[in-house]
Amino acid sequence: MRAINIKPDMTMRIALACLPFLLLLLAYIVGSEARLADNPNDKLLPSFKSMGEALSQYALTADARTGLYLMWSDTAASLGRLLPALVISTAIALVLGVTVGMLPVAGATLGPVIAVLSMVPPLALLPILFIVMGLGEASKITLIVIGTALKLTRDLALRVQEIPREQMIKAQSLGASSWQIAKRIVIPQMLPRMIDAVRLEIGPAWLFLIAAEAITADSGLGYRIFLVRRYLSMDVIIPYVFWITLLAFLMDLALKVLQRKAFPWFAAARSI
């Protein structure tokens, strides 16, 4: 049988999906054991036991100085920056993207400037944001918004223009105004596509968040891993990275489920 025709069934699929994870885990354990056998004080590849201890100290024990459970307060601080920033980005992109995509005059006016601005590397703007907005939460949220909103806007404007011309004519022939077309035809069809676009921007959003926290912050997941880096605390860094990955994955999954539940028509309409 040709390779392109071999299709795994459900059990096989799950087993195959787990395989790379298990291999990575195994590689880590082998490497860690080898290094620790060589030097019990090695910090580079800590054992699961020492990571577990570090984790329990950060997640289950109150910090002696502040009385906080550091991992949870870090998580709250980071999500408190990330989620509002993504909401703001989405709102900006929805308004701008639909306007630019629907109205030729808006497209002619704003299209080029958005295209140019979206090429500015957001991290290069970080010093400017710190100077102008100070070192507080606002500059970090702004960085994430700048880093994600413009790409979301461009993506959405393109999606709006992908709506078949026939639909736009049909709506007009039913007597719809531009506003009514936006409200009843374009935006409802853009929302599920928006979710796709936001899912792809979750990664960049975390990147900007951790970069901003690494430079200046007093809490946050990114702040913590850059803080303990000074002590080579891989036993903290690795669980934190794992936790960040898990959070990002869960956000992605949540958006995927939301798309399926809230827009039941979308899967079938997309496949046409």
Next chain:
Amino acid sequence: MTSIVFSKVWKEYGDTVVLERIDLEIASRSFVALVGPSGCGKTTFLRMLLGDEVPTRGEILLDGQSLKPEPDSDRGVVFQKYSVFPHLTVLRNVMLGPEFEQSPLFGKLSSGAHYSARTDALALLDEVGLTGQENKYPAQLSGGMQQRLALAQALMRKPKILLLDEPFGALDPGIRADIHGLMRRIWNTCDLTVVMVTHDLSEAFRLATRVIAFERIRDRPEEQERFGATLSGDLQPIQGSTITRDIEIFPRRIAGALNDAVSAPAA
């Protein structure tokens, strides 16, 4: 009462002339079929009538008034594809017309208006044979049902002119015959002037009161670049006017398909 007049209409894209010197009067309540080979400009003609394209030269008059340069609710339309909105259920698709009409700001109706629009929509859906499908999304319907839905949606707004752009071209022959019956009934009962583009001659002769053929009369390649298609003649098979000359230019695709509507010109 809606008559359409094309007065010396040309359509050019850059150097390419698509339509050339179209002079045409379409009487109210006629059912006009536009036929012709691919690329002859029949869809361009329809798009100009819709207001989606503007003539390069000449004028289109609707009841003596110059045609508005954008689509409006006087002119309903059904395309071959993408005529219905995938994010709305069947019932919602049909109710869209009254919602646009009565609620300019929010697109939602008061409960009384909602009830009457819903009643009208359900009656119309029954008319086109979609009872029981109200809560499905268009993607769950077959191609024939989607076109029935598109017809109902367009008729809900009570247009004066119904424009059809190869509406049944993608349907199976059996389903097409059903929907032809529906189309004929709609045209008989509603106060409508219908203009239909089709590449199916048998469909044109079966449904229309008047068949208009477009063709490029100049055949040399360098001339085709510069001269567009024109109106080759009005074919009025039911009245039995002279049409044989044109039939030769358009070989029928389906043998014997003309027999029920017209017998005379088939020879």
